[in-house]
Every structure is written in structure tokens, then in C-alpha cells.
Amino acid sequence: GYARVDTHRALRTGDPEVIYAAGKTPEQVTAIAARLHEAHPEHPVLVSRAEDAHRAALREAFGGLCVDDPIARMVSVGPPPRPQGGRVTVVCAGTSDLPVATEAAFTARVCGADVNQVTDVGVAGIHRLLAARDTLAAADCLVVVAGMDGALPSAVGGLVGVPIIAVPTSVGYGAAFGGLAALLTMLNSCAPGVTVVNIDNGFGAGLAAARIVRGRKENR
Amino acid sequence: GYARVDTHRALRTGDPEVIYAAGKTPEQVTAIAARLHEAHPEHPVLVSRAEDAHRAALREAFGGLCVDDPIARMVSVGPPPRPQGGRVTVVCAGTSDLPVATEAAFTARVCGADVNQVTDVGVAGIHRLLAARDTLAAADCLVVVAGMDGALPSAVGGLVGVPIIAVPTSVGYGAAFGGLAALLTMLNSCAPGVTVVNIDNGFGAGLAAARIVRGRKENR
Amino acid sequence: GYARVDTHRALRTGDPEVIYAAGKTPEQVTAIAARLHEAHPEHPVLVSRAEDAHRAALREAFGGLCVDDPIARMVSVGPPPRPQGGRVTVVCAGTSDLPVATEAAFTARVCGADVNQVTDVGVAGIHRLLAARDTLAAADCLVVVAGMDGALPSAVGGLVGVPIIAVPTSVGYGAAFGGLAALLTMLNSCAPGVTVVNIDNGFGAGLAAARIVRGRKENR
Amino acid sequence: GYARVDTHRALRTGDPEVIYAAGKTPEQVTAIAARLHEAHPEHPVLVSRAEDAHRAALREAFGGLCVDDPIARMVSVGPPPRPQGGRVTVVCAGTSDLPVATEAAFTARVCGADVNQVTDVGVAGIHRLLAARDTLAAADCLVVVAGMDGALPSAVGGLVGVPIIAVPTSVGYGAAFGGLAALLTMLNSCAPGVTVVNIDNGFGAGLAAARIVRGRKENR
Amino acid sequence: GYARVDTHRALRTGDPEVIYAAGKTPEQVTAIAARLHEAHPEHPVLVSRAEDAHRAALREAFGGLCVDDPIARMVSVGPPPRPQGGRVTVVCAGTSDLPVATEAAFTARVCGADVNQVTDVGVAGIHRLLAARDTLAAADCLVVVAGMDGALPSAVGGLVGVPIIAVPTSVGYGAAFGGLAALLTMLNSCAPGVTVVNIDNGFGAGLAAARIVRGRKENR
Amino acid sequence: GYARVDTHRALRTGDPEVIYAAGKTPEQVTAIAARLHEAHPEHPVLVSRAEDAHRAALREAFGGLCVDDPIARMVSVGPPPRPQGGRVTVVCAGTSDLPVATEAAFTARVCGADVNQVTDVGVAGIHRLLAARDTLAAADCLVVVAGMDGALPSAVGGLVGVPIIAVPTSVGYGAAFGGLAALLTMLNSCAPGVTVVNIDNGFGAGLAAARIVRGRKENR
Amino acid sequence: GYARVDTHRALRTGDPEVIYAAGKTPEQVTAIAARLHEAHPEHPVLVSRAEDAHRAALREAFGGLCVDDPIARMVSVGPPPRPQGGRVTVVCAGTSDLPVATEAAFTARVCGADVNQVTDVGVAGIHRLLAARDTLAAADCLVVVAGMDGALPSAVGGLVGVPIIAVPTSVGYGAAFGGLAALLTMLNSCAPGVTVVNIDNGFGAGLAAARIVRGRKENR
């Protein structure tokens, strides 16, 4: 049965309950979400990698309680909290990276962060990045999303002194090897302050960023 | 010549100036350190991956200005600042991981963090980790260092809600593939809040942790 | 023709006859099963990786002789024997690992073991694993199934002194590389007593576990 | 300090205390061994991957208490127990695999197994293996060690119904890739009952085999 | 246009003209086959990796001239020559390997060899292989096809003194990595006289075997 | 013997004769150089990867004819021609990349190019690169050398419309995998006009650059 | 929004504006193309990796302005300029490489080069390549496209002194590993003057070739 669902993680860590929908039926996802929601109705329950069928089943089960983002492929059962943390800015290189970047932004928001996004600032047109420098410097944490060569975090890391979480994406072909090229670039970044998450793991980046900025708002 | 040394990074990012000594002669390292120190004598200059010969040359050139850590293979020309940021706790699985863990701790300290270390809490004896839980929860950022299976950050990530920087080490043999096994484990961690740096990159983890806790002290 | 089907393996090794259905037509699978069943009607014939069409063909051919497990994608032609060996406990980290875990459990049962299952005890909520410790210690052999970071066997191996067969699954994405990350984690486990089988190979783990506990029941 | 040495693992798991000497100084190894020996003088303390200097230091510190095997690169501080478990037979393909095979045999013996060895039965001369079949069938657990093509466990697995732990070695060159070829062969073995440990991990195989045969002797 | 089709290879090398149909339209394949057939109507034109549509188009264009093997996915436009070379024996481990084994057999036949096949002699039941030893020793060249662990050529190589071409197949899952495991096993075979071709390359093995036995018949 | 030395390549391709000294004795290198020099005394003979012993032997044999660059580990027997081609500018990220960058520069010079170098313009301090933009735009071909994350060519490619040859270096550690990370980054560069050579292959980059700028001088 | 489209790259680099259609909807592609076309109607806008739906949408939006190449999967909005640069010759080994070769040719043409193509000159019939030698030598830049073994650029590089851009394709199976084999061959080419782009990256090769031959026409 579902006897061992971990209903106390939020108490231990402050993070929301999360269901990874890939490989689960809509019924399974809805049932687990119901159990988590009943245990702590005051916390949003986050569902990631939700296909259309998952999202439809959740909307049917929870109605107006659902906040649904089709680009991020995410649903929050229960509204995100009002931003109680600092500012997370999610930066990405191109439009193909938007699903992952949006997943990061949605997650950080549900985790309590104040989130904004900057798109289309790839290193192949470096002046666009320089033009965004003040926005980047004003964040408490940056999530930098890029596929193909994955070079964007290296350029950002030398511009500002903010913590940077780099997210490689599987955008590309051939020797991109499904995001491996971007992952290796980011792990070897010469720029300071860059840490990395799994390929396409916008969720993990958003949650880690929210942990970093938790309790930051009042500082600014 | 040395005409393009980046003497203004500290101003842009708040990080110290750093010299990566691997592949440089002691003379080169000392000369670059002198230039950086002259430009901003009030900031420490950090030297990483310093062999004995590098450290000897630096001590000869800068005398009492040097703070030297042979386990971390690091030298700071100029003392670390008084801790102005929050608390970074560096955790490692076993004694073989100490060089990397100490590199992280030394770097974070020179970057202004208040640092402590917890050693020998590998998952194969999970009660040791549980016994350290309060120490872990009290930190503003955790650096978790592990080789071989790299499983430690997964266990830590579910215990506390603190940001976690995981550092895989090259400790192990065979299918450890020089740290690749631990790296992949950490990138795939099921636990929330974990981000990852390059294999053996204690320096990068320490600097990123210091960025995260900058300005945190006053909050606590 | 099918002239070289190995109808004597059961006599040499005590294991059941097995047909790997992937890449075979339902007709081929049914024909081989018939030949093996005729040779030794007292032994169950096991069919692994059986799609719906394979299972339908087998039920049509053998009727009530079939024991069918759709989650494990397995059919036994002929009922499993009454447990004559010791206890195999199959542990898994999450619900996505259930197909592989169930394949292991079904196989071990057909091979004569007394089998039970423990689900949803991933390391990201370590207290769930600790709560199951007595159940784990009571087994004669543990099969531990996990995807993504594959960290579960490392935590189990330090808790109890029972033989552990670790099964990496292909659950995950990005740098999980189809189960490679979990495989490497398990091969590098710091915990004692862990051996490993191929990615998603619940069948192999179940059979090996049954060999281990054969003749154990009377000891307990 | 050494404050977190896990002195209770033997109580939890029944395995001996073990020190992995690689990357530790002789002084560190001797000091840890002393602490473990003092905590439980009745249990042997096992030291693996011990170079000459480690072994000399241990003999100087513990004198006649040491049992030293230079081929296995192992020392036991305190004698192995009298065999209380079943029979472990360690099989290897060629003389180049002897260090790893001997490490497995020595470990299993210190863990309480009754151990014997069969050498030079590679598949390229299959009659040698067939000639040893009765010896193999008489064991309670087989440890099968092979480098290069790693084909030996596949041949053994179809001959006898005994649990088999396969150990790939780094013997070979070129596309052996340091033992990777043998590792993959073993993970993909078509023969039933084969589980696998890390490349060159005789220690892990010996300990797992000893867990398997624990309490077996009385059965035979 | 098709101006550079190499119509003289048969003259230089004695091998038939071959068209690799994968990625070509049925029309392209038929047109190229027509050109090659017109240039040398006395030589068969071989088409490999031919899908149903390719085969239908060829039969429509060339009618009774076509010899079609759906398991091998091959068509010969023009009948194979009467065997003018020695004997090629194609051996395979299991029924899943039959498409590749049959591709090798069909190719060798079209290249002039006298071909027979031995199936289902995997190393997990080594007595089946020993029973076929005289057949193997009677060949002038062996093609040995195996997936998963790829161990069969190692066992064959020590039994007989015949040249052996090993063909790894992509049969398997997980750490079989699409045939990589079997490929590495074969490249590292401890047995003498084994050479290897690409994964699933029955065509290449059959052609190389035919070159080896060319002119052998009269010797026997 | 040395009967097949290719003494006519210069006539076919216009490139100098080159000897790869790695794995050759000083005597072998000197003898081959003598033969090539005698065949075409008017062309320089280039020796790459020359250790101290190779260079000493060449200087002893050819005296003042040798132009020797110890950083590039190269010797030219016979002076470089006067620049008859366009301008090649060799750019590198850091001082650790200088051996490879210098190899490229030396080679291009011996091949007839007009060469200059720009050092220490890594992306982590992007203003240094922007400051060099006019120098970069003035070249007929750029060789861009970088290790670790290999991000520099991506930034350069969007700044100027000049052909760019990217050279990954083996500078770095851990997941740099001996230059693989930088190589993949460069192959996946989002910036236009970037082509790539082998890791550490300054020679190949310099020669290709010289081919590109051959006959360019008169255009400017 | 689309606020950061880089409408000035053509001014900085002279290359056309390019849209990578993979992963974009036809509407997105058409909208971006419209914006780029409006900004600089005198420059063609290039769309790569355009599926049928993308091409249909572009033709509907831009009508006769579109130049469409279904083999190259490319559309140019606005006609290619009259050739103002030198000659680019695109060479490929077989018909399976034509999509990539045609992508290179189309791109180079839109970038202003004078382009021709040579097909079906693989090294397995080396006389075909030798017959084309004068055509090859007459080019200002060669783009050499090959899959499987990727050996063609090595043969070309020793024949002529022209810059060579090698393009590995994903044509092949098994140990071709999706183009990796050809990529590694080309990176290790013993022939001089060869640089390499990503697997299947005809676009990148064509653009780099056009940069190389820009301003060459008047020289000939």
C-alpha cells in the first residue's frame, strides 16, 4: 500500500511535499496527492513532470485548489505561499530552455521565493548578458539554465557575486549527448560560485535556490 | 606578460583573488600573488593546489603574511577576514576525504564564513550521522564531501532543510572511475536541496558556500 | 529447430527453466514453454519480460496452469513450489521501482523461497528505513532495489548482517544514464555484504537470492 | 580526531572491523587498528590494501597478533576464528588474478568461512573447468575471479546450483579498460545465480560470501 | 546523380556488390540494384537491412531473380553462386541472435561459401557446445554470434584451431549497453584466433568469412 | 628502412614536412629530419612534441639551422618563411594553456602566417575579452585555446566574423576528463564559425589556420 | 516575450540571422523570422532543422520570399546573395550523408559562398576520390561529410592543401554510437589541415566555410 508516504518531510526540512509523476498513473498521482494534502492542508503539494493526463486528473480531483503550469509541466495542489524569502532570478540562454527554466521558477515560487525570469541571454551575443547585469546582481540566488555548450554560467559567474545554480539541459544534438556536454562544461566552470544539478533538473535547482534565499527578504 | 591579471574581480563579486598553482612554477605563483597583493593589500590572496615548493616560495616571499594549510594544499597571503557571514559546516564520510574537505573549509574561511567540520559520518554507519543532526541543522550551508558511492548527501538532504553543496572525491578504485561514480550519485540524489561541484573541487564548494552565507550572520 | 533447448538445467542447478520473452513471438514462447513443461511437468516453467500478448498466448495454451503477474511481467507455467527455503525480503526505494522489485519477488517465489516485500523506504527519509530494521534483520537474504542515486543498499548494508543483492533500476533521467548512476553507486557501496546485478534485472536478483536461501528454512 | 570510529559494526552486522589502508599513513592505520582492537579484543581487525610499510608498522605494533598475507595485501590483527560457517570456494581464471582471489579468500576466512581455492581454470581450456566440477558443486558459495573477457562466471553458473559472486579484475590492456570489459560481461551473464562486485574488490566478495555461508556448516 | 556507383569492386576484390538499404527509399534501392545488375548480370547484387517495403519493390522489379530472406532482412538479386569456397559454420548462443546469425550465413553463401548453422549453444549450458565440437572443428571458418555477455567465442576459441569471427549482438538490456558489453568481451577474449566485427554486423562477418574460405574447398 | 618517407607532401599540399617526436628516439628524429631536409633544403622541417633530448640532438646535428621553442616543444630545422599569408591571432584563456597556444603560434609561423598572441582573456572576466575585440576582429583567422570549461570560443564567436579554430586543452581535473569537457563544449558551441581540433592539438590548429590565411595578405 | 532576439549579429559578424527550428512551434519560428526579416529585410533569414510543418508555415507567411530545401531541411526567407566569396566544395562519402552535406551546401550559399557538391567518393573505392582530385584542389575550402568510419577527411587531407572542415554524421549502427566513431576518427586525423564540427552539424560547417572563403573570389 501507500503506507510509507513521507508526510513529515516538510516539518523536518521546510520543503513542500513533491510527487514525481513520471512513470505513475494519473490515479496513483491523485491518490498520493490527496493523502499528502489531507495530512497538511496548509502546505502546497507539488507535482512535477506531469503530463496532460496527470494534470487533468488533478484538476478534476482538486478543482480550484490546483495551480497548473503547462510549460513547466507542474501542478501545485494548494496555492504557493506569499514570498517569504529573498529573490531568485532564473536566467536562460534560449527559448528551447524555457521548459526547464520555468520548472525551476515554478518550484522556487511554491517553496516561498520571490521569483523573476530573464530569457535569451546566451553567450553568443554577450552584450545581451551585459545589459542584464544589474538585474542579475540584485538577486539573492541565480538559477542559470543552458543547453548545447552550457557556457552561460561561466560568463555570469565572473560578473556578479551571487550564488549560482547551473542547470544543464538536454537541448542540442550529436556530441551534446543528451545534456552531457553542458553538464561537464558547468562542472568545470572557471567562474567562482557555480554549483550544478542534474540535466533538465529545474525542480532541484528551484528547490535548492529557495533553500538558499529562505529568510533573506528581510535583509534587503 | 602578466598584463591581463584580473585585479578587479573582488570588486565585482566580493570573492578573494585566487591563483590555481597546478602547472605553474613557484616563481610564477609568487609573482602573480605579489601583483594581486599590491593591487589590494587589504584582501587576502588565495593560492590553491599548492605543492610544497609553491608554499615554500610563498613563505619566503611574504613571510608572516602567509597562512598555510598543508592538508588543504592552500596558502592565504594575508589573513582570512573575521567571519562576517553565516555558518558553513563541512561534513565528510571518511578520513580519505579530508584533503578535499579541508580545502573547502579553508576556502570558505578566507571568503569570510564562520566554518566548522564534521568527519567520519558515512552512511554505512548511519547512527553516526543521526547523532550529528543538530549540528547539521544549525548551519546556514552544508558542504558534504564523499568518495566511493557518494551516498552521504542523499542521507543528509532528507534530514535538514539547509542548502547542501555536494563534493564528490576521487577516493575509490575500479568502477569508482576517479570520482565519476560519486559524481553521478550526487547529481541523481533523491534528496532535496543538493547541488554539486566538480570531483575533488573543495575550493569551488567552499567559495560557493561562502557566497550563500554572506550576510547571514546577523540573521541568527 | 528447437533441438538444443536445455531441458536438464534444473537437474544440474536446481533452478527452474526460464524463457526470456523479449524479442520472441507469442508462438515461439508458447512452443518452448510446452517443450520444457512436457520434459519436466513437475517443475514450473518461468517466462520473463512477457508482454500482454505473450501472457494471453500462455493462458490460452496452459489455462489454469498459469500464474500470471502483470506488474512483474512474468508468468509461471505450473504453480510455485511451497516455500522450501529461507526468507527473501525485497526492499525498494519508491513506487517507480515496483516492476523490478516484483520481478525479483515473483522469481524468488517460483524458485522456492519464502518472500515478502518492503516498499518506499528511500534514504531521503531515513527514519522509514530505521523503522523497518527488524524486518530486514529477520531475512536470510535481502534484495534491495533502487533507481536514481541508488543509495539505499549502502544504508541497508551497515544496519544488518544479512547478504544483500542490490538491483539498480533505470528509473531517473539525465545523468542517471538509464540506470548507470545507480549501478556505479552500488558497485562502490562502502557498506559490507553488497553484491550487484544488471540494471532492471529483478529476475537475476530473485534467482540468486533463492539459491542463497535454499535449505535455510530448517535452520531458523 | 578519531572520535567517530564505528566500533559497534561487528555487533550490528557480525562482520569484522576493517581498515582500508590505501591513502592512509602507517601511523594512521596502526592507531585506528589499536582503537578497534582495544574495543573488542576478541574480534580480529582486518586491514586491506596494505603496502609493505603498513604491514611492517602493524607487525611492529602488534607482533604475533598479526596474520599477514603479502599476496592478498592484507593483515589480520588477531587470528581468524575457527571456521563456523559453510564452505567458500574461490575460483580464478589465471595466475594474474591471484592477488584479488587471495584477498577474497583471506577475507572470507577472517569472517569465519571455511575456504579453499581453485586456480587456472579459464574458459579458453574448458576441460580444466569441467574437471573441477565436483569441487565447485560441493561449495556453499563460489567466488569467481576473472580479468580480460570475464567469461568464467558464465560457464560456472550453468554447471552448478551454488550462489556465485563474480569479481572482475583489472588484468588486461586496451579495450579491457581497467576491468570494465570483465565487469560488463559479468553483469550481463546469461548464467543464473551470478551477482557481481566492484573491479578488483576481492574484499567485498569475500565478506559477502562469508555472510552467505554463515551458519551453513552445521547443515552439511 | 548516381554517377559514382562503384561498379568495379567485384573485379578488384571478388566480393559481390552490396547495397545498405537502411535510410534509402525503396526506389533508390531498386534503381541502384538495377544499375549494378546491368553492369555485371553474372554477379549477384546483395541488399542488406532491407525492410518489407524494400523487399517488395525489389521483387516487383526483378521477380524471380530475387532470393529473399526475411529473417536476415536480405535480398540477393541473382542467385548465390554454387559454393566454390570452403565451409563456413555460423554458431549462435540463442534464438534472439538468429537475425544476425542468418545475415552472416546468407552473406557468406552469396559470397560463394558452403554454409551451415548451429544454434542454441550458449555457455550457460556448456555441454551443448561440447556436443557440437566435431561440427565446429570441421569448418574452415567459424562465425560465432552472441549477445548479453558475449562469452561464447572465448569457449569456442580454446576447443578448435579454426579461424573465428566473433559478432556481438545488441540482444540484452541495462548494462549490455546495446551490445557494448558483448563487444568488449569479445575484444578481450583470452582464447586464441578470435577477431571481431561491429555490433549486429552479420554482413561484415559473413563477407570476411567468405574471403577466408575462398579457394579452400579443393583442399579438403 | 625509412624507404617510404613522404618527401613530396609539401609539393602536393604546400604544408611543411613534420615529424611527431613522441615515441621516437632522438636518433630516429634526427635521421628523418636529415632526409627530409636534404630532399627539400629550401623548406623548413618541423618537429613537434620534442623533449629536451630531441631538441639537443637536433641542435647538435643542424646547429644554427634550428629554431627552437621550448614552451611549444617544437623545433624548426630551417627558418620559418617570411610571412606570405594573412594574420593568425592565437587567443588563450589562461597561462596554463600557453604550451598549446604557443605550439599553434609556432606552427602557423613556420607555415607562412603572420602570427600574434593574446593571453589571459577567459570568460570568467569577460571585460578582458571585450577590451581585445578590435585585435580579434583584425585577424584573418583566430585560434582560440581553452581548458576546463572550454567556454571561450563561444564568447568569441558571437563578437567577430572571423573563422575560429577552437583547441581544447587537457588543463583541469576531475570531470574535465583530460580535456573531454572542453572538447564537447567547443563541438556544441552556439556561436557561429567555430571548428574544433583534437585536445592539446596546437599543431593541427596552427597548420589549419595557416592554410586558411594563405594568400590573404595581399587582400588587406 | 521575444524581447532579446539578437538582431544585430549580422552587423557584428557578417553571418545571416539563423533560427534553429527543432523544439519550436511553427508559429514561434514564423514570428521570430518575421521580426528578424523586418529588422533587416536586405539580409536572408535562415531556418535550420525545419520540419514539414515549419516549412509550410513559413511559405504561408512569406510566400515567394522563401527558398526551401527539403533535403537540407532548411528555408531561407529572402534569396541567398549572389556569390561574393570563394568556392566551397562539399564532399560526401555516400548517399546517406546527403541531408547533412546538403545542409552545409545550402548554408554556405546563403552565407555568400559559391558552392558545388561531390558525392559518393568513400575511401572503400579510393580511385573515385583520386578521380575528383582536381575539383578538390580548385576549392577555397572543402567540407567533407562522412559517417560510419569517418575516414574520408584523412584521405582528402593528404591530397590537397585546401582548408578542410570535417563533418561526422550519425549514419551507421552499433559501435558507430550515433556518430561518435566518425567524430573521433576525424579529431585524430593524421592528415594536415582538418578541423571538425559537431555530429550532423552541416549548418556549422557551411557557415564556417563561408567565413573562410569570404573575400576570396577576387583572388582567383
Added chain:
Amino acid sequence: GYARVDTHRALRTGDPEVIYAAGKTPEQVTAIAARLHEAHPEHPVLVSRAEDAHRAALREAFGGLCVDDPIARMVSVGPPPRPQGGRVTVVCAGTSDLPVATEAAFTARVCGADVNQVTDVGVAGIHRLLAARDTLAAADCLVVVAGMDGALPSAVGGLVGVPIIAVPTSVGYGAAFGGLAALLTMLNSCAPGVTVVNIDNGFGAGLAAARIVRGRKENR
């Protein structure tokens, strides 16, 4: 002990007895050689990968019986037989490949073949290969040895109709990955009739070639 040395392989397979000296002491090698020589004094005993110390010990033990080739790193105890088989021609690309090529030639000779060598015919100067065509066509089996790009067998395979055994060598650097690049090239060769052995495995190629030409001499 040495109880299982396989002294009957020669009778089963016709190949000589072989000792792989790597990882054995000179004493071990000499003792095994003595046993094999005593068992069949009429057959030569071959020792491969013999360092200077191995060779000195063998010469001391067997005196004039030894035939020693320092380039091949081989010793034959007992003279090679008079050529009773056909002609094996060993071809290599460059002088760096000579140790591997010579190992193949020496082995084939001891196995009874009539052997000659062709050196320095790399594809970068294809006319040298064409000039040797008649020599190549006259052989009964070709062994083609090449490092770096490994392109030579592809060129040879289309020139002549002789069986070809390709041997990749570890000559090269960077993305040669210790011979992996050449290995993959050869496995993917577009030319017919090419089979492949392990990286640097001149021994295996020589033995397989000798098996192929056995009994050929009388045919010519």
C-alpha cells in the same frame, strides 16, 4: 601450484603454447616455459609482453633455444617452424606502430606462417599505399596496424580481396583515448572483409592470421 597449465592446447588447436609475461616475475615465466617445453619439446613456446628482465632470464635458462625480438617484446623458446602456411603481410601506418606490427609478425612466424612487413603507408599519403597494391594483393592474409584515426584498413579493404585483420594501436593523444578512436574506426570500416582485435593486440592478430593461412602455401 602450476598444476593446471594447459599443455594440450597445441594438440587441440594447433597453436603454440603462449605465456603472457605482463604481471609475472621472470622466475614464474621461466618456470612455466620450462614445463611447457618439457611437455612438448618439438613445439616452440611463445612469451609475449616480455620485459628486459624476462628476456634475460629466459636466455639464461634456455640459451641458444631462445629467439628474442626486443621490438616485439617477444621470445620464442625453440625456433619458429619452417613456414608451412600461406603468406601473411603485416602493414602499418607509421614507425610508432612498429612494436605492435612486429609482435604480429613474430607471432605469425612462430605459428608457421610465411611473413613479410610493409611500413609507412598511412592514408595521409595515399600514393604510397597504391604503390604497394601488388604486394598486398599477393598475401593470403593482411594484418593492418594503425593508431590515431585508424583509417588505413578502410583504404586497404577496398583495394584487394584478401582477408584483413585490423589492429588499432594506442598511438595518439587526447581524443585518441588510448586507442579507442582507432578501434571504433576499424569496427565501423565501410570496406569489406575487415575484422578487428583488441588495441595493441599484435599477438592476437598474428595468431588469427596464422590460423587463416594454415595449409594455404601449397595452394599458390
